[in-house]
Amino acid sequence: MVQYKSKMVERIHLPERAEREHALEAAGYNVFNLDAEDVFIDLLTDSGTGTMSEAQWAALIRGDESYAGSKSFARLESSVDDVMGFPHVIPAHQGRGAENVLYGTLLEAGDVALNNTHFDTTRAHVANQGADPVDCPIPDAADPSADGDFKGNFSIERGWEIVEEVGADRIPVVIQTITNNSTAGQPVSVENTRRVAAFADEINATFVIDACRFAENAYFVTEREDTYADATVAAVAREQLGYADALVMSGKKDGLVNVGGFVATDDERIADRCRQRAILYEGFPTYGGMAGRDMEALAVGLREAVEVEYVRDRIEQIRTLASLLEDRGVPVYTPTGGHAVYLDAEACFPHLPPSAFPGQVLVCELYREGAVRGVELGSFAFPGTDRPELVRLAVPRRTYHREHFEHVADTAAAVLERAEEVSGLEIQTEPEVPELRHFTAELEPVSS
Ligand code: F0G
Numbered sequence: 001m002v003q004y005k006s007k008m009v010e011r012i013h014l015p016e017r018a019e020r021e022h023a024l025e026a027a028g029y030n031v032f033n034l035d036a037e038d039v040f041i042d043l044l045t046d047s048g049t050g051t052m053s054e055a056q057w058a059a060l061i062r063g064d065e066s067y068a069g070s071k072s073f074a075r076l077e078s079s080v081d082d083v084m085g086f087p088h089v090i091p092a093h094q095g096r097g098a099e100n101v102l103y104g105t106l107l108e109a110g111d112v113a114l115n116n117t118h119f120d121t122t123r124a125h126v127a128n129q130g131a132d133p134v135d136c137p138i139p140d141a142a143d144p145s146a147d148g149d150f151k152g153n154f155s156i157e158r159g160w161e162i163v164e165e166v167g168a169d170r171i172p173v174v175i176q177t178i179t180n181n182s183t184a185g186q187p188v189s190v191e192n193t194r195r196v197a198a199f200a201d202e203i204n205a206t207f208v209i210d211a212c213r214f215a216e217n218a219y220f221v222t223e224r225e226d227t228y229a230d231a232t233v234a235a236v237a238r239e240q241l242g243y244a245d246a247l248v249m250s251g252k253k254d255g256l257v258n259v260g261g262f263v264a265t266d267d268e269r270i271a272d273r274c275r276q277r278a279i280l281y282e283g284f285p286t287y288g289g290m291a292g293r294d295m296e297a298l299a300v301g302l303r304e305a306v307e308v309e310y311v312r313d314r315i316e317q318i319r320t321l322a323s324l325l326e327d328r329g330v331p332v333y334t335p336t337g338g339h340a341v342y343l344d345a346e347a348c349f350p351h352l353p354p355s356a357f358p359g360q361v362l363v364c365e366l367y368r369e370g371a372v373r374g375v376e377l378g379s380f381a382f383p384g385t386d387r388p389e390l391v392r393l394a395v396p397r398r399t400y401h402r403e404h405f406e407h408v409a410d411t412a413a414a415v416l417e418r419a420e421e422v423s424g425l426e427i428q429t430e431p432e433v434p435e436l437r438h439f440t441a442e443l444e445p446v447s448s
Pocket of ligand 1: 044046094095096097119121181210212250252261
C-alpha cells in the first residue's frame with residue numbers, strides 16, 4: 001500500500017482512436033515525436049518524470065543562487081556525504097554531464113572501459129574519448145525467462161578475458177551500473193560489487209559506480225542477499241557505494257528530482273581534475289549546471305530515496321504492473337527489475353523478424369490502442385547487435401496508481417489479441433549517427 005497521498009494533480013487526457021491514429025502517423029511511428037499531451041500514460045522513462053514531495057517543494061524556496069560557495073551546494077554536499085558516503089561532489093546539469101566530466105578525466109583514446117552493461121549515454125561518452133566500451137554481463141542477463149536474483153551482476157570472468165585480450169594497461173576504468181538499466185533494470189549484489197572492486201584494484205583501474213538507481217538496488221539487496229536481510233536500505237546503499245572510487249549520478253532517478261546530477265568521490269586527485277573539467281563544460285564547481293534551488297530539492301530527494309517506506313512502494317509498484325500484465329498473458333522479462341517492466345516483443349509477434357522491428361511495432365500498437373507510451377530497446381535502438389527485442393515500460397516515481405497500470409495491462413492485452421494482424425515497420429529517414437537512431441528516425445508500416 002503506497003505510503004503517500006496526492007497534494008497536487010495534473011490533468012491527463014485519453015485522445016480518441018482517430019486522434020491517436022493521426023498522431024502516430026504524424027510522429028513517423030516514433031513515439032519520441034509525439035506531443036506529451038497526446039499521451040495518456042507516459043512510461044517513456046523514469047528519468048526526471050517523478051513527483052517531488054512537499055519537503056522538496058519547500059526546499060526549492062531556500063535555493064541560494066550565489067555563483068560560488070552557495071548554501072544550497074553545502075546542503076547537497078552534506079546530503080551526498082550522509083547518504084552515499086563521499087565527501088567531494090561536483091554537480092552537473094544531469095547524469096550525462098557528470099559522465100562527460102568524469103570519463104573525460106579518466107579515459108584517453110585507445111583505452112578500454114569495462115561495465116556490467118553500458119547505458120547508452122555512458123557508451124557514447126566512453127566512445128567520445130576515443131575509448132572502447134566493453135560490456136561484461138553475466139551469461140543469463142539477456143535471457144528474458146532465466147531465473148536469478150542478481151541478473152545485473154558484472155561478470156568478473158568476462159572481465160579477466162578482456163584483460164587477457166587487451167592488457168590491463170589499456171583498462172583505466174571499470175564501471176558497475178546499479179541497477180543495470182540496459183539489462184532490464186536487474187539488481188547487482190553487494191558481493192558482486194565487492195569482487196569487482198577487488199578486480200579493479202588488481203588491474204590498477206579506477207572503480208566507478210553509476211549510482212542512478214542505487215536506492216532501488218539496495219532494496220533488492222535487503223530482500224535477496226542473505227547477509228543483508230536485517231540491514232536497512234540506507235546502510236546497504238552506503239556500504240555498496242563505498243567500494244567505489246567515484247560515482248556518477250543522475251539526480252533524475254533516485255535523486256527524485258526533475259533535473260540534475262553529479263560526480264562524487266573520496267579521491268582528491270580525481271575531484272580536482274573533475275572540477276577543472278566541470279568549469280569548462282558544466283559551470284563553476286559549486287553549481288555545475290544546476291540552479292541552487294535544484295540542488296536543494298536533490299539534497300532532500302537523496303535522503304527520501306533510502307527511506308524504506310518509499311523504496312518498498314516503488315518496487316512494489318513495478319511488480320504490480322508486471323503481475324497485471326502477466327495475468328493477461330503478456331510476456332514480460334523476469335524477474336521484474338527496479339524501475340520498469342520489460343515486454344518481450346519477440347514473443348508477442350513471433351511472425352515478425354528483427355528486420356521488421358517487432359519492439360517498435362509493439363510500442364506503436366500500445367500507443368494506438370491506449371495512448372500508452374513506452375520505448376523500444378531492441379533492433380531499432382541498437383542496430384547491429386543481437387539484443388532481445390524488448391520494450392521498456394518505465395514507471396515515473398510516485399506518479400501513477402493501480403488504475404493507470406490496469407489501463408496499461410488492458411491495452412497490452414488488447415494488442416496481443418490482434419497480434420497476428422499487425423505488420424512490421426521500415427525506416428524512412430534516419431540520422432547520421434546510428435547510436436542515436438531511435439530518438440529521431442521516422443518509420444512506416446511495411447506494405448503487405
Ligand atoms: N546512467 C544510467 C544508468 C541511466 O539510466 C541514465 C539515464 C544516465 C546514466 C544518464 O543520465 O539522463 O540524467 O543524463 N537514463 C534515462 C533512461 C535517460 O530513460 O533510462 P541523464
